[in-house]
Amino acid sequence: xxxxxxxxxxxxxxxxxxxxxxxxxxxxxxxxxxxxxxxxxxxxxxxxxxxxxxxxxxxxxxxxxxxxxxxxxxxxxxxxxxxxxxxxxxxxxxxxxxxxxxxxxxxxxxxxxxxxxxxxxxxxxxxxxxxxxxxxxxxxxxxxxxxxxxxxxxxxxxxxxxxxxxxxxxxxxxxxxxxxxxxxxxxxxxxxxxxxxxxxxxxxxxxxxxxxxxxxxxxxxxxxxxxxxxxxxxxxxxxxxxxxxxxxxxxxxxxxxxxxxxxxxxxxxxxxxxxxxxxxxxxxxxxxxxxxxxxxxxxxxxxxxxxxxxxxxxxxxxxxxxxxxxxxxxxxxxxxxxxxxxxxxxxxxxxxxxxxxxxxxxxxxxxxxxxxxxxxxxxxxxxxxxxxxxxxxxxxxxxxxxxxxxxxxxxxxxxxxx
Amino acid sequence: xxxxxxxxxxxxxxxxxxxxxxxxxxxxxxxxxxxxxxxxxxxxxxxxxxxxxxxxxxxxxxxxxxxxxxxxxxxxxxxxxxxxxxxxxxxxxxxxxxxxxxxxxxxxxxxxxxxxxxxxxxxxxxxxxxxxxxxxxxxxxxxxxxxxxxxxxxxxxxxxxxxxxxxxxxxxxxxxxxxxxxxxxxxxxxxxxxxxxxxxxxxxxxxxxxxxxxxxxxxxxxxxxxxxxxxxxxxxxxxxxxxxxxxxxxxxxxxxxxxxxxxxxxxxxxxxxxxxxxxxxxxxxxxxxxxxxxxxxxxxxxxxxxxxxxxxxxxxxxxxxxxxxxxxxxxxxxxxxxxxxxxxxxxxxxxxxxxxxxxxxxxxxxxxxxxxxxxxxxxxxxxxxxxxxxxxxxxxxxxxxxxxxxxxxxxxxxxxxxxxxxxxxxxxxxxxxxxxxxxxxxxxxxxxxxxxxxxxxxxxxxxxxxxxxxxxxxxxxxxxxxxxxxxxxxxxxxxxxxxxxxxxxxxxxx
Numbered sequence: 047x048x049x050x051x052x053x054x055x056x057x058x059x060x061x062x063x064x065x066x067x068x069x070x071x072x073x074x075x076x077x078x079x080x081x082x083x084x085x086x087x088x089x090x091x092x093x094x095x096x097x098x099x100x101x102x103x104x105x106x107x108x109x110x111x112x113x114x115x116x117x118x119x120x121x122x123x124x125x126x127x128x129x130x131x132x133x134x135x136x137x138x139x140x141x142x143x144x145x146x147x148x149x150x151x152x153x154x155x156x157x158x159x160x161x162x163x164x165x166x167x168x169x170x171x172x173x174x175x176x177x178x179x180x181x182x183x184x185x186x187x188x189x190x191x192x193x194x195x196x197x198x199x200x201x202x203x204x205x206x207x208x209x210x211x212x213x214x215x216x217x218x219x220x221x222x223x224x225x226x227x228x229x230x231x232x233x234x235x236x237x238x239x240x241x242x243x244x245x246x247x248x249x250x251x252x253x254x255x256x257x258x259x260x261x262x263x264x265x266x267x268x269x270x271x272x273x274x275x276x277x278x279x280x281x282x283x284x285x286x287x288x289x290x291x292x293x294x295x296x297x298x299x300x301x302x303x304x305x306x307x308x309x310x311x312x313x314x315x316x317x318x319x320x321x322x323x324x325x326x327x328x329x330x331x332x333x334x335x336x337x338x339x340x341x342x343x344x345x346x347x348x349x350x351x352x353x354x355x356x357x358x359x360x361x362x363x364x365x366x367x368x369x370x371x372x373x374x375x376x377x378x379x380x381x382x383x384x385x386x387x388x389x390x391x392x393x394x395x396x397x398x399x400x401x402x403x404x405x406x407x408x409x410x411x412x413x414x415x416x417x418x419x420x421x422x423x424x425x426x427x428x429x430x431x432x433x434x435x436x437x438x439x440x441x442x443x444x445x446x447x448x449x450x451x452x453x454x455x456x457x458x459x460x461x462x463x464x
Numbered sequence: 465x466x467x468x469x470x471x472x473x474x475x476x477x478x479x480x481x482x483x484x485x486x487x488x489x490x491x492x493x494x495x496x497x498x499x500x501x502x503x504x505x506x507x508x509x510x511x512x513x514x515x516x517x518x519x520x521x522x523x524x525x526x527x528x529x530x531x532x533x534x535x536x537x538x539x540x541x542x543x544x545x546x547x548x549x550x551x552x553x554x555x556x557x558x559x560x561x562x563x564x565x566x567x568x569x570x571x572x573x574x575x576x577x578x579x580x581x582x583x584x585x586x587x588x589x590x591x592x593x594x595x596x597x598x599x600x601x602x603x604x605x606x607x608x609x610x611x612x613x614x615x616x617x618x619x620x621x622x623x624x625x626x627x628x629x630x631x632x633x634x635x636x637x638x639x640x641x642x643x644x645x646x647x648x649x650x651x652x653x654x655x656x657x658x659x660x661x662x663x664x665x666x667x668x669x670x671x672x673x674x675x676x677x678x679x680x681x682x683x684x685x686x687x688x689x690x691x692x693x694x695x696x697x698x699x700x701x702x703x704x705x706x707x708x709x710x711x712x713x714x715x716x717x718x719x720x721x722x723x724x725x726x727x728x729x730x731x732x733x734x735x736x737x738x739x740x741x742x743x744x745x746x747x748x749x750x751x752x753x754x755x756x757x758x759x760x761x762x763x764x765x766x767x768x769x770x771x772x773x774x775x776x777x778x779x780x781x782x783x784x785x786x787x788x789x790x791x792x793x794x795x796x797x798x799x800x801x802x803x804x805x806x807x808x809x810x811x812x813x814x815x816x817x818x819x820x821x822x823x824x825x826x827x828x829x830x831x832x833x834x835x836x837x838x839x840x841x842x843x844x845x846x847x848x849x850x851x852x853x854x855x856x857x858x859x860x861x862x863x864x865x866x867x868x869x870x871x872x873x874x875x876x877x878x879x880x881x882x883x884x885x886x887x888x889x890x891x892x893x894x895x896x897x898x899x900x901x902x903x904x905x906x907x908x909x910x911x912x913x914x915x916x917x918x919x920x921x922x923x924x925x926x927x928x929x930x931x932x933x934x935x936x937x938x939x940x941x942x943x944x945x946x947x948x949x950x951x952x953x954x955x956x957x958x959x960x961x962x963x964x965x966x967x968x969x970x971x972x973x974x
Contacts, residue, residue, distance in 0.1 A: 274846040275853075277865065330834050330841045337831055340820035347778055347809065347817055348832040348885070349799040407822050 084452060085401050089416050089423075092445075096427030103430050104423070107305035110298060115227065115377070117422035118311040119144065119370040119386075121415055123393035124400075125322050126366035128414035130359055131397045132326075134339040134406025135184065135191035137360070139198030140367050140393055144386035145206040147173045147371035152215035152381035155222065162219045169368050176202065177364020178357070185356035199390070207383050216380025225314070226376030229306040245303035252308065253299030257292045264288060311373060318366075322411045335359065339406030395442070396421060399449040403457075420445065469494040469628060469659050470515075475526035477510055477519060484510045485524070486683040492628070492676075497650060497660045499670040502680035502705055503904035508663045509553070511680070512630050515661075516550040517543040530628075547627030551617045551634065559606035564588035566605050567620045591619040595649055609764070611642030618649065629653065630661045633902070635669060639762040639930060640965075647673050665904065667698035668933075679704040702905055714937035715909065717916040721940065722753030724791070725924040726807070726893045731785030733766070733773040743769045743780060745948040751893060751924035756915060758939035759928045760964050765945040767928045768812060771895045775809035776802035789893075803832060808891035810882050812898035812928070814875075818882045821871030825863060826852035828870050828881050833889040855884035859914060876907025883914060894918055897928045912938055932961045944968045 096104045103109060123140050130137050150172050154165035176198075183194045217223075234247040242250075264284075271278050278284070302308055326332040334355045337345040346352050370389075375381040400417030402409030421442055428438045470492040477485040485507045492498045500508050513519050515528065517537030528535045530546055537543045540550075557566045564585045573584045588601035597615040599608065605616060614634060621629055631650075635643040647669060650660050664670055670677055671691075679686040679701065686704050689696050702713075733744040744766045751757050761767045772779035774787060776799035787794055789805055796802045802809070811817035819828050829852040830837055837848045852866035859880045863873060870881055879899060886894060896915065900908040915938060919925055929935050935942050942959055944952045944967030952967030 270846050271849075274850050276846070276849055328843050328845065330838050330843060333827070333834060333843065336823065336827075337820055340822050341816075343817045344820050344831070347775075347799060347811060349776070349803040350831070351798075351800065403822075407820065 084456070085399070085413055085416055085420075085449070088449070089420050092420055092423055092427075096423055096430075100427055100430045104427050105301065107301040109426065109430070110301045111229075111305045111309060113419075113422055113426050114312045114315070115309050116426070117418060118226075118309075118315055119374040119377075120389060120392045120396065120422070121315055121418045122318065122366055122370040122373065123389060124396040124414040124418045125318055125411055126363035127390075127393040128397040128400065128402055128409050128411055129322070129326070129335055130191070130363055131394070131402045132339045132406060132409045133335045133356060133359055134342065135356070135359070136394065137180075137191065137195045137363055138390050139180065139195040139202055140363065140370075141386035141389035141391075142199045142202035142206065143173065143176055143364060143367040144371040144374060144389055145381075145383070146176070146202040146209065147368035148375035148381040148385050149206050149209040149215065149383075151222075151368075151372050152218070152375055153209060155219055156215050156217070162221050166222070166372060169372060170365055173364040173366075173368025173371070174361050175364070177361040177367075180364070181357035181360030184360060185353040191360075206385070210381065210383045212383060214378075214380035214382040216375075216378075218376050218379055222372065222376040223379055225310050226373045228310050230308045230310065230313070232307065242300065243304070245300055246307045249299060249303035249307045253296055253303070256299075257295055260291055260295070261288055314369075314373075318369075319411060319415055326411055331355065331358075336407055339408070341407070392421060393418070395446050399446055401449075401453065403453065404450070417449070467494040468492070469531060471527075471529040472511070472515065473527045473529070475511065475514055475524055475528075477507075477514055477524040484683050485514070488526070488680065488683070488685050490678055490685065491688070492659060492661060495654060495657050495659055496675040497654055497662060497673055499674035499677040500661060500663050500680065501665070501667070501670060501677060501701060502686075503906055506680040506705070506904075507683040508680055509632055510683075512550055512632060512661070512663065515543070516540055516548060516630060518550075544624050547625055548630070549621040549624050549626040549628070550630040551614075551621060551632065553633040555610070555613050555617055557605045557613055557616060559604065561605060562602045563592070563599060563605055563608070563616055563619075564601035566616055567591060567601075567623050569620070571624060587623070588619070591622050592616075594622060595619045596645065609642075611638050611645070614638065614642070614646060615649070618653075626658060628659045628661065630663075632663045633665065634662065635664065635666060639764075640932075641762065643669065665902070666931075667701050667905075670701065671696065671698055677701060681705060705905060713905070713909065713933075715913045715916055717756075717919070717938075719756070719919065719940045720754045722922065724750055724752050725789065726751045727788040727791075728774060729786045729788070731770065731774070731787075732783070733769055733780035734782035736779070736781045743948055744773065747785070747945075747948075747950045749926075749943060749950060751926055753892075753922050753924055754919050755941065756919050756925045756927060756939050758935035758942035759926060759945060760932065760935050760942055760968055761928075761945035762930075762968055764947075765968065766948040767945050768897055770945070771809055771897055771926070771928060774802070775799065775807060775895065778809075803889050803891070806890065806892045807895070808832075808886035808889055808893065809895045810879075810886055810897060810899065812901060814878050814882050818885075819870045819878060822869065824867045824869050825856060825861065825873075825881055826866040829855055829866070829884045829888055832885050836888070851888065852884070855880075855888065859884055860910060874904075874907070876903040876910070879903055879907070879911060880914070883911075887918070892922065893924050893926070895926045895928070898930065899927060900929070900931075900934060908934075932964055935959075935964070936961065944970075946970050 093104070123144065127137060127140065147169050151165055151169040154160045154168055155162055160168070180194050180198050183189045184191045230249065232246050232248065237245050237247055237250070268278050268284060326335065334345070334350045337348065337350055338352055338355060342352065371386070374385055396418035397409060397414045398404070398417065399420055400409065400413030400415070402414065424442055424445065425438060428441065468491055470490070472488065472490040475485050475488045476483070488507065488511055490500070490511065500511070502508050514524050517539050520538045521536035528537070530548070535546065558569065561569070567588045568584055573580050573587060585601045592599060592601060595615045595618050597612055597619065599612065605613060608616065618629070634646055638646065650662070650673060654660060662674070674691050676688055676690050677696065678688045681704070689701070727750040729748055731744055731747040732742065735741040735743050747770055759767050769779050773783050774796065776796050777783055778799055787796055794805050796805065796807070815821060820831065826848055830848050834843065837844055837851065849866060855861070856863065856866050861873070861877050861880045861884070863877065870878055873881065899915070900911050903911065915925055915927065927935065927939060936959055940956050942954050942964060943950050944964050946968050951970040954963060
């Protein structure tokens with residue numbers, strides 16, 4: 047049970063022992079930071095590990111591009127999944143929904159020859175309706191999400207088979223394949239110098255603009271906090287973090303610019319991550335998701351429309367699954383009956399590796415993306431060194447267990463004595 | 465030299481960064497009832513967890529001596545072997561198991577590995593007789609009220625051949641009748657030679673029952689009072705607990721009562737779980753501007769049910785009746801409606817229903833009125849911080865800043881966060897359900913002061929409380945409920961505990 051140890055260090059003690067107080071809060075801050083940031087450290091370590099094992103192949107231009115493109119649909123699912131997990135639910139049907147929406151888009155584009163933007167729109171609406179169907183049973187009828195989406199997993203796989211028969215439908219229009227698999231064109235030509243040899247200028251400019259955007263927004267947020275008299279991290283640490291972020295972003299951008307420019311799906315992903323991060327951090331709806339997962343009763347008695355929030359979360363998941371469905375089908379250039387098998391488990395694992403709590407109420411979109419990328423790097427890195435698939439699975443399983451074990455451990459330490 | 469059953473010497477227990485117990489000494493004589501009191505965070509429960517082995521030997525320093533023998537408990541089982549049994553504040557019965565199964569849980573009557581049900585139930589019946597609980601041992605424990613569950617816990621302790629029984633806030637959740645029964649039972653156990661250590665916030669109980677009282681403050685032993693030798697009053701104990709003299713337990717308040725704000729007419733509520741059971745029957749109630757109104761009643765009288773059903777139908781089915789705000793009838797179909805009409809309800813169980821314990825202070829403060837801090841769904845987080853800081857300093861919430869997690873605050877500070885949340889909704893009707901439950905004396909005084917301030921700001925306040933002195937000390941007018949009906953109403957001038965108790969036990973026939 048989550049609770050306060052009534053015997054625990056209460057404020058009375060803190061006041062009485064002023065000397066001990068700074069140390070205590072300092073220690074707590076550190077452990078809270080470790081819990082939040084442990085995942086990024088782990089990500090860096092795993093990348094370093096595989097970079098060494100693969101003798102640098104992991105970070106080669108083409109491989110970085112592959113990493114993004116190969117994992118994009120899992121990452122898109124993970125965004126929806128983390129929201130659902132924060133609210134204290136789960137979605138086991140994501141893989142099947144991905145398959146059925148992929149099949150729908152294929153039927154519309156290939157068999158009915160609809161213009162591709164219209165077909166995509168209809169597919170997204172279908173995804174939303176599927177989410178609404180599941181959301182209705184979960185939110186308004188009160189059946190646990192585990193059961194509803196387990197049923198959904200079977201039902202929507204069955205519908206996929208019904209739509210497709212036992213074969214794939216394709217090929218897709220070029221535009222759709224480009225979204226899933228293609229790259230931004232060259233606008234301004236290449237740079238021909240030194241380490242940037244052959245890098246696309248326009249891509250580099252996008253990267254620089256992105257970095258500038260990060261710096262400006264972070265700087266303004268920090269200044270705003272200071273204006274309101276809130277404590278902020280020391281300037282040196284703040285600058286160091288920004289520099290680190292800039293270096294990481296530019297490294298990736300340069301490598302991509304040297305290969306075939308930005309993959310379109312990376313642009314799509316960046317937009318989604320940004321939008322959903324803002325939703326969870328700054329929008330009332332996002333805040334309500336955390337409140338529902340953190341304490342359903344308290345949320346209800348605070349006037350939060352719990353049912354409606356839950357319903358829309360699943361609608362959102364359906365739409366995201368259909369985006370992933372189109373991307374996946376576009377990438378393979380056909381919609382197949384076994385598409386997305388087990389993808390829901392990858393998305394769930396990404397969310398938990400990324401710091402979500404099993405009880406709900408905790409988690410971040412960026413965390414889930416990082417969790418997904420960790421699994422992506424493991425897959426990719428191990429295939430580069432030619433490891434057999436059973437070893438990949440083994441490694442991924444242990445990483446998932448370790449991530450959650452670390453979270454539980456950090457929580458126990460933070461709540462000393464409970 | 466008196467016969468000493470337990471001595472704890474120089475107990476020091478530290479958690480990372482904080483010293484919870486600092487050289488604590490406790491000496492308990494055989495066959496006495498020994499009270500341990502102190503404010504929340506004083507270290508009472510920690511001390512008991514050290515004694516019972518929840519915190520094993522080695523995780524603290526100091527010495528535990530039972531019957532003259534030094535003890536090193538590695539866990540609860542070790543201390544139970546010596547007849548030391550602890551009953552925690554939050555009862556630990558499995559609701560789906562029967563009384564008898566609960567009594568012998570972990571200690572099954574099972575020769576050769578198979579449970580002997582006849583023996584289990586027969587022995588349980590005998591234990592139930594000893595604690596004065598007239599129930600069938602095969603009854604599921606979820607069918608019992610809190611008071612009876614407490615008795616089952618004691619029966620469970622007796623089954624372990626308890627010699628030293630530790631009770632952590634045993635009457636916190638009990639009504640006066642059940643409390644009285646429990647205290648009588650403890651006296652009976654004392655006569656059978658069982659020593660009791662009881663942690664309690666209820667000073668009148670300590671006065672009534674304890675043979676000696678040890679007072680802890682900030683993790684240190686302050687003093688041990690011999691209740692038989694000295695005349696020890698509640699004020700004397702309070703003085704030791706808070707380290708200062710508390711002239712009055714309730715702040716002075718001059719009410720400025722205005723026009724009627726809320727009126728509830730003919731309010732009837734049915735139980736959502738038990739079909740056809742009426743929980744609140746034809747209740748009429750009114751609140752005026754600047755008035756603090758009490759709602760007294762025994763457990764199960766329907767006070768919380770009345771409040772929650774008015775608060776946007778958050779409890780009950782088949783609700784009928786009318787609610788008027790400033791003389792105009794309003795519809796309260798959801799919690800959102802109630803909040804929009806300026807009604808706030810601060811729950812009696814703040815951990816389960818009041819707070820998101822894993823979230824920080826500011827997010828809890830803003831939870832019920834986030835719209836005020838947002839334009840078109842977009843939250844101004846700096847503004848949120850500023851608002852929460854204002855409440856933190858205004859209500860004296862003890863935390864370094866509003867980014868502190870509420871789960872780590874003491875009960876009194878958590879309650880202040882809950883109050884902040886509702887104050888921020890700009891409600892002009894505040895329903896406070898057991899606002900000082902599980903809160904230490906110093907913080908209670910602060911909560912009463914906040915309640916007075918709310919009234920002075922022109923809000924109408926309804927205080928639901930199980931502690932009569934609290935109602936008598938704080939309220940301008942008090943309603944009494946019994947078995948779902950409002951059975952009486954008294955003004956501050958005419959209110960006495962006896963008169964209220966009379967109303968609270970009235971049962972009117974249909």
